[in-house]
Every structure is written in structure tokens, then in C-alpha cells.
Amino acid sequence: MDLTEMIAALEQALALSPDNAPLRLQLAALCMNADRWSDAEMHYKQVLINNPQDQKAKLGLARLFQRTDRLSAAIVIYDELYDRGVRDPELLLAYSRALVRDGSDNRAQQVYMELVAKAPNMADDELDSLFRLSGREVGDIEDGDDNDALDRLLIKPDVKFADVGGMDGVKKEIALKIIMPFRQPDLYKAYNKKAGGGILLYGPPGCGKTFIAKATAGEIDARFVSVGISDVLDMWIGNSEKNLAGIFGAARENTPCVLFFDEIDALGANRGHMKHSGGRHLINQFLSELDGTGSTNEGILIMGATNAPWHMDPAFRRPGRFDRIIFVPPPDQEGRKRILDLLLRGMPADDVDTASIAKVTDGFSGADLKGLIDACVEDKLADAFSSGKPEPITTRDMRKAAGRLRPTTREWFNSAKNYALYANDGGLYDEILKYMK
Ligand SMILES: Nc1ncnc2c1ncn2[C@@H]1O[C@H](COP(=O)(O)OP(=O)(O)OP(=O)(O)O)[C@@H](O)[C@H]1O
Ligand SMILES: [Mg+2]
Known part of the structure; x- marks a missing residue:
């Protein structure tokens, strides 16, 4: 190119x-x-x-x-x-x-x-x-x-599933589809089921995709190799030190690990829509790394996250690649309560009735809830500046802030709905429609 x-x-x-x-x-x-x-x-x-x-x-x-x-x-x-x-x-x-x-x-x-x-x-x-x-x-x-460039991609996360509020369905699927096979490979072999293949998380922004991927690594005490959009862009431009082979190589040397591709649509764009051979080449290389061609991906849990799964090349969904696709919806009422409880841990808060806040925050993502608390903190700080005395956050503060803020997930559903209705490859996006009902 x-x-x-x-x-x-x-x-x-x-x-x-x-x-x-x-x-x-x-x-x-x-x-x-x-x-x-x-x-x-x-x-x-x-x-x-x-x-x-x-x-x-x-x-x-x-x-x-x-x-x-x-x-x-x-x-x-x-x-x-x-x-x-x-x-x-x-x-x-x-x-x-x-x-x-x-x-x-x-x-x-x-x-x-x-x-x-x-x-x-x-x-x-x-x-x-x-x-x-x-x-x-x-x-x-x-x-x-x-090596420095690769080392920077490698971390040992300190969050576990318990730090992630709600998302019970997602946690269960991750446990069943990658954690169990990872812990009990023999059991899976007995049923002739191959471990391997990756999980693709998709859904509206701020609902915990990146967070749960990190917590997956924490949960099994594995390293977390996170490849973000800027690393991917470096690869596009041909910056060699962070090339794909290097990243997979680093993951293979650091097993057990979760190898996570954030905003993976940037890397896995549909080849059919691409006029440029450079991009196609990168994607072919990615596919063959996923297949473990010439080496093995044993001990590597591969995860990806995206807001726009429909932009990805369908070849990524073949067996042994990202063959398990999980929708990460906005948290339900119970989930929102749990997220609020988690976010308020260690905060100066006055026995906030999080259940009642959860009730009035329909459609709020985890990140929106975090924003809600940030807004309360700011209000409290402003008060403390004038009164000279810090006051704890109350239920009333939270309800007031919730009234001012709008959830950020709606917009995503507006465009996602069209893909789910008109480009729903074999029911791939049924869950979006189910959620919207
Ligand atoms: N279930 C949750 N429990 C606790 N905190 C959460 C949860 N979901 C989101 N958050 C908070 O919101 C922040 C943003 O979430 P995260 O980055 O994982 O969203 P995302 O789905 O990856 O969004 P994007 O699509 O924009 O990348 C997290 O860092 C965390 O603080
Ligand atoms: Mg993310």
C-alpha cells in the first residue's frame, strides 16, 4: 500500500x-x-x-x-x-x-x-x-x-470477576467456554472437544468488555496481553517492533495468558471492503496466527472486543478462531445496583440506597454509572470548597445527578438495530433484537 x-x-x-x-x-x-x-x-x-x-x-x-x-x-x-x-x-x-x-x-x-x-x-x-x-x-x-515495546503490552491484572458488577451471563459463558477448557483440558479431550479458539465480545460502549477481559486474566491468575488500537495502527504503518508475529510470540512465551485484542474491528476489517492489499495481507497474517499455523496457541486464551462486529471479516468467525460470539448488553437493574455498590467502595458515601438509583438509570452503561458518581463527587467538592467541610455522597445527590445525565448506549442500539434486522448472518445478532424488545 x-x-x-x-x-x-x-x-x-x-x-x-x-x-x-x-x-x-x-x-x-x-x-x-x-x-x-x-x-x-x-x-x-x-x-x-x-x-x-x-x-x-x-x-x-x-x-x-x-x-x-x-x-x-x-x-x-x-x-x-x-x-x-x-x-x-x-x-x-x-x-x-x-x-x-x-x-x-x-x-x-x-x-x-x-x-x-x-x-x-x-x-x-x-x-x-x-x-x-x-x-x-x-x-x-x-x-x-x-522487547520493551512488547513488555509494555504485558500486565498482571489485579481485578477478578468479583470486581465486575452484573454481567452474570457473560461471566458464565466465559467460564464455560474458555476458563473450564483451560483448567480441565483432559475432560474436554474425553469428549473429543478441542480447547482453543477465541471469544469475541461485542456491544455498546462502556458496558465492560475491556474490563471483563482483564478480569478473565485476573480470575485465572494469568498474564494479560492487551493489544489496543494504537498498536494495531502501528502494524498498519509497518512499524516492525510490534508486528503481529511478535505479539503472538510474546504471548506464547508468557503462557498462561489472555491475549486480548481491543477494538478488533480495526484489525479484522472485512477484506472484501478493502481496496488495499496491505490490509488484506495483515488480516491473512492475523488469521494464520489465530490458527496457530507453524506453532501452537496452547495456554493462550484469545479474546477480542468490538462495538462493530459487522465490520469484521467473516473469516474470523470460522471454527477455531473467534467462534464464540458474546453480546455484552447494558447492565440490568440488578447489575446496575451491583456496579454502583462496587464503584462506591471506599468512597465517602452515606449508606446510599443504590437499589433506588438502579431503578432510575435504565440504559446506563457501567461507564455511565461511573460518570454519575464522578458528577456527584464534583458537586460535593464544589460544596466542600465553599463550606470548608467534605460531606459524604447521599442518595439524593445521586438521584439528582441521574436526572441530569443521559445514557450513552441508546445511540449504539439505533445503528446496531439495522445490522441486526438487515445483515443478521444466520441469526448472529438475534440477541440485539431480543434485548431491544
Ligand atoms: N460491569 C461493570 N462493573 C464495574 N465497573 C464497570 C462495569 N462495566 C463498566 N464498568 C466501568 O466502566 C469503565 C468502562 O468499561 P469498559 O472500558 O470495560 O467498557 P467497554 O465495553 O470496553 O467500552 P468500549 O466499547 O467503549 O471500549 C470500566 O473501566 C469500569 O470502571
Ligand atoms: Mg473497551
């Missing part, structure tokens, strides 16, 4: 989710590579409108200014990021270069030394010779960066 094609592909993707900041940043970076300065500038600024503190967008904008000869504007941003303690190697390198061009050699050298200490593989010939660093000094600390 060449640059222009890649830009077109990302533009298409962005049209579907205009608020996706990582996607927009990636597109901006590609526009920079293609010397499409005004497009890049527009995208960086758009990200900053939504989130004025987005460091990546600021850094991008500064580099853009630098490339387009607005040096002092660039330095203003670099200064600010640097003074705020940002030490991203990319920033240090660009900052140091800008300072050199601005004639501030001392400061430039100081910044460059920091860079070399932190990320020796990013040493720069021109700056090296300017500041007369010997190759040795620079090379000394080299090596091991690839």
Missing part, C-alpha cells in the same frame, strides 16, 4: 468515527510524510479542539511548524511540553534540532544528551557530530528496545 492509498484508507476509517483521536493522529502523521501540510495541520488542530492537552497532537503540530519554517511557533510548543516534564524521545530529538537552528546550542545539547541517555537508538548523526559525541558513548547503552 503506498502513502496515498494509506491516507485514503485512514480517511475512510475516520469518516466512520470522526472522534477517534488515535486514528486522526495517525492520519495527520501520514499527511506530514506526504508533505500535505495543511491537511496535517487541520487534523492536529481538530484533535486539540476535542482535547486541548493532547500531547501527541501538540508534538505533531510543533513538528509541522518546524517543517514549514515557523520555527519560533514550534519552539514555544516544545518549551511548554518540555517544561511540563514530557520526555518523549521524539520530542527531545525534534526540540534539540529546533534549538540548534535557533542558535541555542547549549540548551540543544542538554536536551540531546537527555535523548541519548533515554533512547540511544535514536541518536542522530548530525547532532552527534555537532556535539562531538563518540560513537562508543552513544552505542554503549543500546539494545533491548524491541
Whole structure:
């Protein structure tokens, strides 16, 4: 896939989710590579409108200014990021270069030394010779960066099923479909049932897909390898250190583990809808890794989550791949009560009648409930500032906040309904219709 094609592909993707900041940043970076300065500038600024503190967008904008000869504007941003303690190697390198061009050699050298200490593989010939660093000094600390990138994907979660409110149906299915076969492989073999294959969780945003995947790892005391959208984008762009083979390799070396692909529709997009061979190649590679071609996925529980399962290539649903598809609905009343109880743990709260709050929050996701409590906390803080005395959260506070807030899941159902009605592959999305009744 060449640059222009890649830009077109990302533009298409962005049209579907205009608020996706990582996607927009990636597109901006590609526009920079293609010397499409005004497009890049527009995208960086758009990200900053939504989130004025987005460091990546600021850094991008500064580099853009630098490339387009607005040096002092660039330095203003670099200064600010640097003074705020940002030490991203990319920033240090660009900052140091800008300072050199601005004639501030001392400061430039100081910044460059920091860079070399932190990320020796990013040493720069021109700056090296300017500041007369010997190759040795620079090379000394080299090596091991690839593993760092993968290590960052690996965690040992401290949440278990008990920390997840409601979701009883989902927990049961996960237990039956992947935890049991994992714990008792012999029993399953006796029935000639192969362990393996993955679970795909789908549903409206904020209802606990990512959370329960993490808790699955915690539940069986396994490691959690989480691959997010930005890792996936790196793969698209061909950033080798986090390629798919590397990620599956890291998982195989760290069994038992849960290998989790978040927002998997980005990686598993329908090949039929794709004009570009690069994307198809990545998906084929993903499929063959899932199949464990040439190696084994034993001891790896593969999970994925998405808001848009209909965008995924049907090949992902074949046996042995994501052959178990679970709908994660918004919590029911009982679930909401349990989530509220969990969220209020350790909070200054006054014996809140969570059951009554659960009753008036139909359609609220777990994340919405969290937002509800955050809103109460903010109110309480504002009160405490004027009275000088912190008061606990009460049932009344919560009911008041609930009246102001709207659930975020409805919109998802509006579009999901159409897929369930008109593209319901063999009843795949029946559960959506059942839930909506
Ligand atoms: N069942 C739950 N119990 C406790 N907390 C929950 C539950 N569901 C959601 N939350 C809270 O809401 C937050 C958001 O949930 P999570 O990120 O898992 O949603 P998601 O389904 O992955 O959403 P998205 O589709 O937007 O990625 C969690 O970090 C957690 O704090
Ligand atoms: Mg999620």
C-alpha cells in the first residue's frame, strides 16, 4: 500500500468515527510524510479542539511548524511540553534540532544528551557530530528496545470477576467456554472437544468488555496481553517492533495468558471492503496466527472486543478462531445496583440506597454509572470548597445527578438495530433484537 492509498484508507476509517483521536493522529502523521501540510495541520488542530492537552497532537503540530519554517511557533510548543516534564524521545530529538537552528546550542545539547541517555537508538548523526559525541558513548547503552515495546503490552491484572458488577451471563459463558477448557483440558479431550479458539465480545460502549477481559486474566491468575488500537495502527504503518508475529510470540512465551485484542474491528476489517492489499495481507497474517499455523496457541486464551462486529471479516468467525460470539448488553437493574455498590467502595458515601438509583438509570452503561458518581463527587467538592467541610455522597445527590445525565448506549442500539434486522448472518445478532424488545 503506498502513502496515498494509506491516507485514503485512514480517511475512510475516520469518516466512520470522526472522534477517534488515535486514528486522526495517525492520519495527520501520514499527511506530514506526504508533505500535505495543511491537511496535517487541520487534523492536529481538530484533535486539540476535542482535547486541548493532547500531547501527541501538540508534538505533531510543533513538528509541522518546524517543517514549514515557523520555527519560533514550534519552539514555544516544545518549551511548554518540555517544561511540563514530557520526555518523549521524539520530542527531545525534534526540540534539540529546533534549538540548534535557533542558535541555542547549549540548551540543544542538554536536551540531546537527555535523548541519548533515554533512547540511544535514536541518536542522530548530525547532532552527534555537532556535539562531538563518540560513537562508543552513544552505542554503549543500546539494545533491548524491541522487547520493551512488547513488555509494555504485558500486565498482571489485579481485578477478578468479583470486581465486575452484573454481567452474570457473560461471566458464565466465559467460564464455560474458555476458563473450564483451560483448567480441565483432559475432560474436554474425553469428549473429543478441542480447547482453543477465541471469544469475541461485542456491544455498546462502556458496558465492560475491556474490563471483563482483564478480569478473565485476573480470575485465572494469568498474564494479560492487551493489544489496543494504537498498536494495531502501528502494524498498519509497518512499524516492525510490534508486528503481529511478535505479539503472538510474546504471548506464547508468557503462557498462561489472555491475549486480548481491543477494538478488533480495526484489525479484522472485512477484506472484501478493502481496496488495499496491505490490509488484506495483515488480516491473512492475523488469521494464520489465530490458527496457530507453524506453532501452537496452547495456554493462550484469545479474546477480542468490538462495538462493530459487522465490520469484521467473516473469516474470523470460522471454527477455531473467534467462534464464540458474546453480546455484552447494558447492565440490568440488578447489575446496575451491583456496579454502583462496587464503584462506591471506599468512597465517602452515606449508606446510599443504590437499589433506588438502579431503578432510575435504565440504559446506563457501567461507564455511565461511573460518570454519575464522578458528577456527584464534583458537586460535593464544589460544596466542600465553599463550606470548608467534605460531606459524604447521599442518595439524593445521586438521584439528582441521574436526572441530569443521559445514557450513552441508546445511540449504539439505533445503528446496531439495522445490522441486526438487515445483515443478521444466520441469526448472529438475534440477541440485539431480543434485548431491544
Ligand atoms: N460491569 C461493570 N462493573 C464495574 N465497573 C464497570 C462495569 N462495566 C463498566 N464498568 C466501568 O466502566 C469503565 C468502562 O468499561 P469498559 O472500558 O470495560 O467498557 P467497554 O465495553 O470496553 O467500552 P468500549 O466499547 O467503549 O471500549 C470500566 O473501566 C469500569 O470502571
Ligand atoms: Mg473497551
